[in-house]
Amino acid sequence: MEDPLAWKLAKRQESISIAEFFEKNRQILGFDSQPRSLITTVKEAVDNALDACEEAEILPDILIFVEQTGRDVITLIVEDNGPGIVRRQIPCVFAKLLYGSRFHAVKQSRGQQGIGISAAVLHSQLTSGKPVRIISKIGKDHPAHYFELVINTKTNEPEILKDEEIEWDRLHGTRVELEMEASYVRGRRQSVYEYLKETAIVNPHARITLVEPDGNEMLFERASEEMPVAAREVLPHPHGIELGTLMKILRYTERKRLAPFLRYSFSKIGLHTAEEICKTAEIDPNTDPRTLGVDDAKKLIKAFKKVKIMAPSTDCLSPIGEELIYRGLRKEHTADYITTTTRTPSVHSGHPFIIEAGIAYGGSLRKDERAKILRFANRVPLLYQQGACAITHTIEKIKWRQYGIDQAQGSLPTGPLVILVHIASTHTPFTSESKEAIADVPEIMNEIGLALKELARRVSAYLGKEKTLTKRREKEVIIKKILPQLATKTAQILERPTPDINPIIAKIMGNVLVKREIHENEKVHQVIIQVQNNTETTQRFTLHETHEHPIYNPSPTPKTTPIASEYNYQWKITLRPQEKKAILYDLQTKPDELQKLPPPIIDGIEKELVTGAKAINQRGA
Amino acid sequence: MQEKDPQSRASLKQVIQTIYEQLEDGTIPNMRLPTRTKKNIEITEGEVWVYGDSESTRSAKTTKGAYQLLKTTHLCDLLINDHLQQNKSSTLREIYYISENWNHAKFNEQPESDRLIEDLEIITGLQREDFHVRPEENGATIFGPLRIKETTKRGERTMHCQEDVGEAGYQIPYNVEKIEFLEHDAQLIIAIETGGMQDRLIENGFDEKYNALLIHLKGQPARSTRRLIKRLNTELQIPVAVFTDSDPWSYRIYASVAYGAIKTAHLSEQMATPQAQFLGVQPTDIIEYNLSTDKLTNQDIKALHNELTDPRFNTPYWDEQIKLQLELGKKAEQQAFAGKGLNYVTDTYLPTRLTEIGMIKR
Numbered sequence: 001m002e003d004p005l006a007w008k009l010a011k012r013q014e015s016i017s018i019a020e021f022f023e024k025n026r027q028i029l030g031f032d033s034q035p036r037s038l039i040t041t042v043k044e045a046v047d048n049a050l051d052a053c054e055e056a057e058i059l060p061d062i063l064i065f066v067e068q069t070g071r072d073v074i075t076l077i078v079e080d081n082g083p084g085i086v087r088r089q090i091p092c093v094f095a096k097l098l099y100g101s102r103f104h105a106v107k108q109s110r111g112q113q114g115i116g117i118s119a120a121v122l123h124s125q126l127t128s129g130k131p132v133r134i135i136s137k138i139g140k141d142h143p144a145h146y147f148e149l150v151i152n153t154k155t156n157e158p159e160i161l162k163d164e165e166i167e168w169d170r171l172h173g174t175r176v177e178l179e180m181e182a183s184y185v186r187g188r189r190q191s192v193y194e195y196l197k198e199t200a201i202v203n204p205h206a207r208i209t210l211v212e213p214d215g216n217e218m219l220f221e222r223a224s225e226e227m228p229v230a231a232r233e234v235l236p237h238p239h240g241i242e243l244g245t246l247m248k249i250l251r252y253t254e255r256k257r258l259a260p261f262l263r264y265s266f267s268k269i270g271l272h273t274a275e276e277i278c279k280t281a282e283i284d285p286n287t288d289p290r291t292l293g294v295d296d297a298k299k300l301i302k303a304f305k306k307v308k309i310m311a312p313s314t315d316c317l318s319p320i321g322e323e324l325i326y327r328g329l330r331k332e333h334t335a336d337y338i339t340t341t342t343r344t345p346s347v348h349s350g351h352p353f354i355i356e357a358g359i360a361y362g363g364s365l366r367k368d369e370r371a372k373i374l375r376f377a378n379r380v381p382l383l384y385q386q387g388a389c390a391i392t393h394t395i396e397k398i399k400w401r402q403y404g405i406d407q408a409q410g411s412l413p414t415g416p417l418v419i420l421v422h423i424a425s426t427h428t429p430f431t432s433e434s435k436e437a438i439a440d441v442p443e444i445m446n447e448i449g450l451a452l453k454e455l456a457r458r459v460s461a462y463l464g465k466e467k468t469l470t471k472r473r474e475k476e477v478i479i480k481k482i483l484p485q486l487a488t489k490t491a492q493i494l495e496r497p498t499p500d501i502n503p504i505i506a507k508i509m510g511n512v513l514v515k516r517e518i519h520e521n522e523k524v525h526q527v528i529i530q531v532q533n534n535t536e537t538t539q540r541f542t543l544h545e546t547h548e549h550p551i552y553n554p555s556p557t558p559k560t561t562p563i564a565s566e567y568n569y570q571w572k573i574t575l576r577p578q579e580k581k582a583i584l585y586d587l588q589t590k591p592d593e594l595q596k597l598p599p600p601i602i603d604g605i606e607k608e609l610v611t612g613a614k615a616i617n618q619r620g621a
Numbered sequence: 622m623q624e625k626d627p628q629s630r631a632s633l634k635q636v637i638q639t640i641y642e643q644l645e646d647g648t649i650p651n652m653r654l655p656t657r658t659k660k661n662i663e664i665t666e667g668e669v670w671v672y673g674d675s676e677s678t679r680s681a682k683t684t685k686g687a688y689q690l691l692k693t694t695h696l697c698d699l700l701i702n703d704h705l706q707q708n709k710s711s712t713l714r715e716i717y718y719i720s721e722n723w724n725h726a727k728f729n730e731q732p733e734s735d736r737l738i739e740d741l742e743i744i745t746g747l748q749r750e751d752f753h754v755r756p757e758e759n760g761a762t763i764f765g766p767l768r769i770k771e772t773t774k775r776g777e778r779t780m781h782c783q784e785d786v787g788e789a790g791y792q793i794p795y796n797v798e799k800i801e802f803l804e805h806d807a808q809l810i811i812a813i814e815t816g817g818m819q820d821r822l823i824e825n826g827f828d829e830k831y832n833a834l835l836i837h838l839k840g841q842p843a844r845s846t847r848r849l850i851k852r853l854n855t856e857l858q859i860p861v862a863v864f865t866d867s868d869p870w871s872y873r874i875y876a877s878v879a880y881g882a883i884k885t886a887h888l889s890e891q892m893a894t895p896q897a898q899f900l901g902v903q904p905t906d907i908i909e910y911n912l913s914t915d916k917l918t919n920q921d922i923k924a925l926h927n928e929l930t931d932p933r934f935n936t937p938y939w940d941e942q943i944k945l946q947l948e949l950g951k952k953a954e955q956q957a958f959a960g961k962g963l964n965y966v967t968d969t970y971l972p973t974r975l976t977e978i979g980m981i982k983r
Binding site: 478481483490496501 | 647682684688694701702724
């Protein structure tokens with residue numbers, strides 16, 4: 001007997017509906033162009049692999065193999081060393097749309113919508129007609145399972161074409177192979193390469209290998225052996241709850257009375273708070289929650305906002321950490337200076353979030369280009385819609401010139417810098433379903449701004465130091481190369497003795513100058529020691545002179561210490577900036593011994609700040 | 622050995638002396654020079670361009686300044702001990718190459734050494750000829766009723782610039798001070814932008830008919846050409862007319878003859894001839910004589926607009942001419958008169974214009 005026509009129609013309608021659902025939502029799902037289809041598929045597969053490895057606390061080792069198998073046809077293989085998937089779950093994970101455990105959980109995770117890999121499978125199936133091939137193995141002593149699956153577009157149920165046990169030389173892990181209409185592009189921002197590179201930056205614990213269609217192999221090596229701290233699941237916080245979700249949990253709760261329902265379904269609600277909420281909503285705390293309608297739910301949400309409730313706990317967030325962001329940036333960029341920060345947790349409409357940021361400056365980065373912005377939400381790189389994103393908007397609002405970085409009015413800064421911003425949150429507010437740009441939520445923008453300004457201050461300090469160093473180097477060229485030549489050359493032209501350039505060196509370097517002149521006479525020689533402070537601070541030091549013979553008529557009078565056969569004289573001197581002083585004494589010695597006099601010794605000033613004397617530092621030590 | 626050489630040596634030695642004394646004194650060596658930019662240009666009562674009061678300091682505090690001082694020292698050494706001591710000379714380009722052996726004082730490019738020589742002119746109040754420094758190219762030529770005596774390295778030479786020279790004329794030496802004017806019949810000087818037009822005037826016998834000295838400017842005139850025009854004008858009181866193309870660049874040629882240029886503003890008093898008059902080709906001539914023209918390029922238009930704010934063109938005459946040219950959007954060459962016959966320029970245009978500016982009487 002034939003099926004009634006109505007049944008057939010109904011079936012067709014269903015079959016239309018899932019394909020149609022996909023067609024209508026191509027853009028949201030990330031399959032609106034050939035290059036993007038591939039990126040989205042890689043992204044879903046890699047996200048799954050990373051999540052699985054993290055849950056099992058395995059350091060991820062992921063291989064992405066892209067092969068051109070026809071005009072506009074790509075075969076993609078993604079293989080991980082994760083815990084594997086148990087045999088009976090494999091079909092649902094890969095071939096049932098909207099299957100996933102993460103849909104209702106309040107926890108920071110990469111995928112939020114749970115459409116994920118099965119959408120890629122559907123795209124593959126619709127464009128190539130081929131099934132998805134899966135290999136998965138859960139441990140050394142378990143067999144590897146090989147599946148070929150398609151999604152039944154009528155029922156949204158997996159259809160198993162093959163289910164075999166095979167030999168696989170891995171301990172555990174999962175391998176997905178998909179064939180689809182797609183194209184592999186490179187050399188631009190939105191590419192598989194760039195996506196993986198950015199993923200590697202925020203997942204420094206992962207080793208990612210990419211094999212491009214031309215056989216070129218690229219390795220993003222791991223920079224850390226540390227697993228990120230796993231995010232904990234928590235109950236939803238009343239401030240973030242939406243009406244629909246509240247209605248759903250009211251309907252399906254096992255609690256019989258409203259007050260305990262509130263206490264055990266939400267975080268941060270205690271006995272007292274639960275009663276207060278009921279009172280404010282004017283609902284009897286003993287009401288069966290399952291009987292509450294939409295109006296009561298609205299009253300409850302209003303009450304959530306009126307009653308004082310503690311801020312949500314933040315241990316459900318898993319920030320990357322300053323150290324790991326630093327390592328991630330360092331391994332993918334050759335920069336002169338890298339600085340990173342992780343802010344303390346904050347809250348936007350009931351959802352906790354943490355902003356992390358990093359700036360890499362200099363090195364091989366281009367000086368004449370706009371800063372490169374790396375945006376991440378829950379460790380997932382955001383490649384599209386940079387201009388619509390709160391991260392970009394915040395960066396544009398910062399006055400970078402204050403920090404010594406170029407910027408055209410109201411646009412991104414220009415210079416050799418990479419700016420990384422990561423938002424970790426149980427609920428990231430995106431501008432649209434395509435989840436590529438973060439909405440301009442004031443609390444989030446404020447936190448991003450604070451993080452970036454802190455980093456910009458550090459970059460500015462670094463640049464200041466660099467400038468000082470450059471100046472110092474320039475000065476060294478002047479005093480070591482040019483001035484000596486200038487002195488000898490002018491002396492030679494004028495046929496006069498070469499002048500002593502120490503006083504000028506002291507001035508240029510901003511040093512303390514010690515200049516000893518000896519006026520030779522027949523018997524008694526007059527010694528004049530001039531000291532001048534060219535530094536910007538007051539200098540206190542001791543000047544030592546050591547002679548074989550005693551000195552006469554010293555002015556001012558020194559402290560004298562005879563050591564063995566020598567005489568040591570010490571003058572305590574204090575010089576304000578630019579101040580000059582002179583020490584005079586007479587000396588009786590043979591003229592040839594004058595040439596052998598040891599240089600004056602200065603005690604109490606750093607060696608670099610003294611010109612014309614030997615500097616020692618006993619006092620400061 | 623030139624008469625002035627001991628004085629030049631002393632002046633250059635003074636430059637070195639100053640640096641030496643600063644070194645000896647413990648002062649960071651430095652040198653003060655007038656700022657050599659358009660902002661620091663003033664017009665004297667004699668209507669020529671000179672540098673104003675703004676000065677900049679070159680100090681060994683900075684690497685750039687220190688290098689410049691060292692280079693100055695080496696350059697002075699060359700000028701004092703090689704040029705003046707041994708009566709040798711070098712061209713600007715040769716000096717750039719000589720510096721190869723100066724280690725840290727080596728010039729990076731020729732404009733750098735050219736500029737430093739100009740700096741020394743400013744500091745000493747002398748001219749590069751006094752240091753025995755020559756430009757690369759020879760000067761332009763003069764043709765007309767003038768007898769001169771030139772002191773050359775091989776003795777004195779006397780010649781008449783019409784009778785004793787070929788059709789190319791007498792070549793102006795780089796040091797015009799070596800020329801003595803003996804006698805002349807000249808009534809006027811015409812300074813001409815292009816060699817072709819000078820040849821045309823010679824071929825047509827314009828010099829004989831009007832007793833004119835024809836001087837070729839060769840584009841932007843060399844210092845020697847400007848200095849010769851100045852000397853002829855002041856020493857012999859011969860009036861000067863400048864005959865160029867009709868485009869913004871040619872007006873600047875006239876302006877540098879009459880008022881001087883930014884780069885050599887320290888020499889304007891010796892080289893600028895403010896009495897020189899602009900003969901043409903004028904934008905009004907384009908209409909009046911219906912000349913063949915070319916379109917103004919974007920650069921031409923930009924240059925014309927710049928000239929509207931240039932103090933050298935700040936007269937009602939130039940304002941009218943430049944605005945007219947912008948309106949026309951056209952420019953014309955001196956040679957455009959050839960379209961009306963080879964004699965037109967000498968028989969009609971020049972006599973008419975010279976009468977208009979009062980240099981000949983009908």
